[in-house]
Amino acid sequence: MSTTYKEANMVYLFSKISSFVFSIFLTVLIISCQNQEKSTLGQETIEKLREKDIDVFGSYAITKLPIEKGVxxxxxxKIILGPDSVLYVANNTGEIYSLHDSDGDGWEDEARLFCNVKDDGLRTPVGLLFKGNELYVGTAQEIRIYTDQDGDGKADISKTFFDRIPQSEHPYEFTSGLTFGPDGYLYVVLSTDSWNAGAAADPDGFRGAVLRxxxxxxxxxxxxxxxxxxxxxVFNQYNDLLFIDNGGGxxxxxxxNLAQxxxxxxxxxxKYNNPESKELPIHNFVSEVAPAGMVFNPLTNDFxxxxxDLFVSFFGPGERWERGAISRLEIERKEDGTYQIEExxxxxxxxxxxxLAFGSNxxxxxxxxxxxxxxxQPIEQIEGAIYRMTYAPWIKPMPREMLAEEKTTPSSEDVLVAGKQLFAEKACSACHSVDGNSDLIGPDLMDIGKFYSKTELLEEINNPSLRLKPGMIATKITNVNGEVFLGRVVxxxxxxxxxxVIGNRVLDIPKAEVKSEESYEKSLMYNGLLNGMSEEETDALLSYIINLKEEND
Structure with missing residues (x-):
């Protein structure tokens, strides 16, 4: 026997609420669901404004909020639903905004500045969490609480909640994933410092851990x-803590993952003394790379x-600006505590x-x-937007078969053999593992065909420095004696x-001997790797790479 999220929650409600109170609750629940089934926006308006370039695999319309008023x-x-059904949004430069429907037409069209963490000497507010009217903000340096006491929509007081955060000036030092547990404690993540040559001292091993x-x-x-x-x-109703993590390193x-x-x-x-074992994920995502946000759809919201269900957003790879996705997970927790998940x-x-955040509507x-x-960090022109996804039953869903721009189709045995030989001749395995486990100087290529087409892989090989995967950027270190080292900080x-360094050797460079260290924003893979290869040879190599999962199954 096993229980789904929906079943478990209904059993909980029946067991905890008397029949009389429950009948009242159920009536309110039905009304609430009915109201939420009805979009607050008219079909004609939605059709006029919906983004038709986005592939949607469900009866949903995606529109862009017309935020033209205010700041x-x-x-x-980041986005979160706050007190009084107001949505709050943060960016990496420090601003935290609130969103409002100024004319009552159902569209949030105005943004107001709630606070700017730069005023407190802080940066990168990528963790947001409300507790009552207190907004907990995770920044690179500390977790700070901002409060609007006088109700004017602006934070008028703030205070430090937690500041034992090892931090340098590296821009990837995030304090994120803020969530309160059933024990009343705050759970938060400090991103790894494994890619930072100038990482701050971390005697407690906090960076690269979930803190309580x-x-x-x-x-x-x-x-x-x-x-x-x-x-x-996020915590689920079983008081299990779930967290997403990005591939690499x-x-x-x-x-x-299920946090235990x-x-x-x-x-x-x-960093953690080479533990003998590691916990495996409860689910490996296949929709896209770089999972970035997740939120449970409330049980009162049919949608x-x-x-x-759990909704998950994906940032997509590096600087491929057209990439990104949303998936939902149907999750079943079995009696032994394990999970069965369909993406x-x-x-x-x-x-x-x-x-992602569900609004009160x-x-x-x-x-x-x-x-x-x-x-x-922002470029010169103003970029970005906030989308709104509305259930639109009149829209016919796109078939899932259209998910892939270019399907990974099985290649003939001869083509795969030729591709494997070229993989060896070009010494690809000197920098790239294909087993899904080894950490070499280049990215692991196992299952890469799930996320990249042949066309995209060809672009990456022909111009390896155009898009560098975060965490794969090289570092140039110069010692006091003038010796120079180039490689990836691990x-x-x-x-x-x-x-x-090249050859996958790991050098221990004494910090006391380092004169300077700087980012080397070029790929360590050399240009011209495919020079002299025919179209057939190139296709064979790409076919081998993109079918590596099939090759190793």
């Missing part, structure tokens, strides 16, 4: 370790038959999205980051920088 919303990253912080912010402990780049965590897949206290999850093992695509070609709101520089500690 300009720039590169929105006491309600007063005075005590903290590592809950789990070995995480890489976690942007969202010891994580062979884009993954959903004291366990290690695979990333940066040296096309998805009540209780269902919702939208594709919804470019560079980061976070039952619609799903989505942050579209837009173009940024390599470090996710770890740091109090005394050494661990630099993986």
């Amino acid at each position: 300009k919303v720039r590169n929105p990253v 912080i006491s309600p007063d912010g005075k005590e903290a402990e590592k809950f789990v370790t070995g995480v890489r780049s976690v942007h969202s965590m 010891g994580n062979p897949t884009e993954e959903l 206290q004291g366990k290690f999850y695979g990333h940066h093992p040296v 096309g038959g998805t009540a209780g 269902i695509p919702i939208a594709k070609r919804i470019p560079k999205i980061s976070d 039952g619609d799903l709101y989505i942050t579209h980051v837009g173009k940024t520089d390599y470090w996710y 770890g740091t500690d109090q005394d050494y920088i661990k630099l993986m």
Whole structure:
């Protein structure tokens, strides 16, 4: 026997509420669901404004909010539903906005500045969480609480909640995934420092871990370790903590994990004394790369038959600005505590999205980051938007078969053999593993055909420096004696920088001997790899790479 989220919640309600109170609750629930089934926006208006370039695999319409009043919303990253049914949005540059429907027509059309963490000397507010009217904000340096006491829509007081965060000036140092547990403690993630040659001292091993912080912010402990780049965590009704993590650096897949206290999850093992075992994901995502946000659809919100499902957003790879996706997970928890999960695509070609939140109207709101520089910082022109997904039963869903722009089709045995030979001749295996486990100087190629087409792979090989995967950027280190090292940082500690160089050797470079270190924003893969190859040979090599899963199954 096993129970789904929906079944478990209904059993809980029946067991906890008397029949009389429950009958009243059920009436209110039905009315609520009926109201949420009816979009607050008219069909004609939705059809006029919906984004038709986005592939939607369900009866949903995606529109862009017409935010033309108030302050300009720039590169929105995080979104959350706050008090009084108001949505709040944050970006990497420090601004936190509230969204409003100024004319009552059902569309949020005005943005107001709630606060700017730069005023407190902070940056990168990518963790948002409300507790009453207090907004907990995770920044690179600390977790700070902002409060609007006088009700004018602007934070008028703030205070530090937790500041024991090892931080340098590296732009990928995130404090994210803020969520309160059933124990009243705050759970939060500090992103890894494994790619940062100049990482701050971290004697407690906090960076690269999920922390459990006491309600007063005075005590903290590592809950789990070995995480890489976690942007969202949620507790479910079983009081299980779920978190997403990005592939790379010891994580062979884009993954959903079940956090179990004291366990290690695979990333940066040296930092945590090389644990003998690591916890495996409960689900490997297949819709897209770089999972960025997730939110449970409330049980009171039908939203096309998805009540209780988990919605997940994907940022997509690097600087491929057209990539991004949304999927939903139907989750079943079995009696032994294990999970059975089905991933269902919702939208594709919804470019560079980061976070999700359900509004009080039952619609799903989505942050579209837009173009940024390599470090996710804004470029000169204003970019980004906020999308709104509305259940639209009149829309016929696109068939799921159209998900892939270019399907991975089985190639003949002769083609795969020829491709494997070329893979060896070009020494690809010197930098790329194909087993889904080894961490070499280049990205692992197992299952790459799930996420990249042949056309995209060809672009990556022909111009390897055009789009660099976060965490794969090289570092140039110069010692005091003039010796220069070029490679990828795979770890740091109090005394050494661990630099993986060509040949996959890891050098321990004493920090005391480092004169300078700088980012080397070029790929370590040389140009012209395919020079002299015929079209047939190139196709054979790409066919081998894109079918690596088939090759190894």
